Amino acid sequence: MNRIIGERDLRETPFSVEEARATYRQMVRAREFDERALALQRRGWMSSWPPYRGQEGSQVGAALAMADADWLFPTYRSNAMQIARDVPMSDVLLFRRGRPEFASGHDVPNFPQAVPIATQIPHAAGVGMAMNYRDDDGAALCYFGDGATSEGDFHEGLNFAGVFDAPVVFFCENNEWAISLPRHRQTASDSIAGKAQAYGFEGVQVDGNDPLAVRETVSEALASARDGDPVLVESLTYRQGAHTTSDDPSQYEDAARDLPEWRTADPLERYEEYLRNQGVVNDALVDRVHEEAEEALDEAVATAEAAPDPDPDDVFDRVYADLPPRLRDQQGWLDSFVDDHDVYELDH
Ligand SMILES: Cc1ncc(C[n+]2csc(CCOP(=O)(O)OP(=O)(O)O)c2C)c(N)n1
Numbered sequence: 001m002n003r004i005i006g007e008r009d010l011r012e013t014p015f016s017v018e019e020a021r022a023t024y025r026q027m028v029r030a031r032e033f034d035e036r037a038l039a040l041q042r043r044g045w046m047s048s049w050p051p052y053r054g055q056e057g058s059q060v061g062a063a064l065a066m067a068d069a070d071w072l073f074p075t076y077r078s079n080a081m082q083i084a085r086d087v088p089m090s091d092v093l094l095f096r097r098g099r100p101e102f103a104s105g106h107d108v109p110n111f112p113q114a115v116p117i118a119t120q121i122p123h124a125a126g127v128g129m130a131m132n133y134r135d136d137d138g139a140a141l142c143y144f145g146d147g148a149t150s151e152g153d154f155h156e157g158l159n160f161a162g163v164f165d166a167p168v169v170f171f172c173e174n175n176e177w178a179i180s181l182p183r184h185r186q187t188a189s190d191s192i193a194g195k196a197q198a199y200g201f202e203g204v205q206v207d208g209n210d211p212l213a214v215r216e217t218v219s220e221a222l223a224s225a226r227d228g229d230p231v232l233v234e235s236l237t238y239r240q241g242a243h244t245t246s247d248d249p250s251q252y253e254d255a256a257r258d259l260p261e262w263r264t265a266d267p268l269e270r271y272e273e274y275l276r277n278q279g280v281v282n283d284a285l286v287d288r289v290h291e292e293a294e295e296a297l298d299e300a301v302a303t304a305e306a307a308p309d310p311d312p313d314d315v316f317d318r319v320y321a322d323l324p325p326r327l328r329d330q331q332g333w334l335d336s337f338v339d340d341h342d343v344y345e346l347d348h
C-alpha cells in the first residue's frame with residue numbers, strides 16, 4: 001500500500017456532502033484558531049506558539065477519521081486535531097498560559113500533548129496492547145513529526161506494536177522540517193512510510209493537503225489496526241510558518257529542496273476551491289462558517305481570560321506522589337522567587 005490520492009469527484013469518495021462541509025468547517029476553525037493564537041502570543045498574552053499553518057488538511061482529515069472511543073496521542077503541533085475532536089479551544093489556550101487543563105469536561109479520550117519528541121509513541125503502543133488485553137475494540141492514533149522518526153522511541157514503539165498486533169495507527173505528519181533540519185537530512189530512507197516494512201506492517205503515503213484523502217486513508221488504517229495490523233501513515237504536507245514563535249525560518253529556509261506545488265499549496269484555499277467546483281459550498285456558507293469560527297474563538301478567549309492564574313506549584317504536583325529531594329529544593333527556590341518578584345502581579 002503506497003499511494004497518494006488525487007482529487008476526485010466528491011461522489012467517487014466515501015463522503016457525503018454534509019461530511020465534506022463538516023470537514024471544511026473544521027479546517028476554517030483550525031485556521032482561525034492558529035491565526036488568533038499567533039496574534040495573542042505576539043501581544044504577550046501567552047507563551048510561545050507552534051503554528052500549524054499549512055497542516056490543517058492533514059490534521060482535520062486524520063481527526064475526523066477517528067471514532068469517539070479511539071485514543072489520540074497529540075503533540076504541541078497537532079492542536080488542529082484536538083480542536084477537530086472538540087477539545088475545548090479554551091483548554092488549548094490555557095495550556096499555553098501555564099494552566100493544567102488539556103481536555104476538561106471532554107469525554108473523548110486524548111492524551112496530553114507530548115512536547116518531548118517521540119515519547120508518546122511507546123505510550124500509544126502500550127495503550128494499544130492494553131486494549132488487546134482488555135478486549136476493547138477501540139484503536140489509538142499516534143501523531144508525530146518527521147523529526148520524531150530519528151528517536152529511539154520511534155523504533156521501540158513500532159517494534160512493540162508490530163510484535164503484539166497493537167491496534168495503533170502511527171500518523172507521521174511530514175511537514176518537511178524538524179525546526180531547521182529538512183527531511184532529506186533527517187533520514188536517508190526514500191520515504192518515512194517505507195520504514196514500516198522493518199516492523200512487519202504496512203506503510204502508506206498520502207497527500208496531506210487533501211483532507212478527504214487523509215480521512216479515507218486514516219479510516220482504512222484504523223480499520224486495519226482494529227484487526228490487529230498496525231499501519232504507519234506518512235502524511236505529506238508543509239509547515240508554512242515558523243517552528244514556533246521563537247524561531248526565524250528566514251535563517252535556514254533556503255536549505256529546503258524544491259518541493260512540488262501540491263506539497264506547499266495552501267490546503268484551505270485548495271479545499272474551498274474544490275468544494276466550490278463540486279457545488280458544495282457558496283459565498284453564503286463560507287461567510288457563515290467563518291463567522292461561527294470567530295464567535296467560538298471569542299468565547300474561548302473570554303473563557304481562558306476568566307480562568308485563575310496558574311499556580312506555580314502545579315509543575316511539581318503531577319508527576320511524583322512524593323517529591324524527590326532535588327525537586328523539593330527546586331520547588332522551595334521557585335516559591336521564594338515568586339514571593340520576591342511578585343511574578344503574578346504582572347499583567348499577562
Ligand atoms: C527529546 C527531545 N529532543 C529535542 C527536542 C527539541 N525539539 C523540539 S521540536 C523539535 C523538532 C521536531 O520535529 P518534528 O518531529 O518533525 O515535529 P514538528 O515540530 O515539525 O511538528 C526538536 C528537536 C525535544 N522537544 N525533545
Ligand SMILES: [Mg+2]
Pocket residue numbers: 145146147173174175176177178179
Ligand atoms: Mg516536522
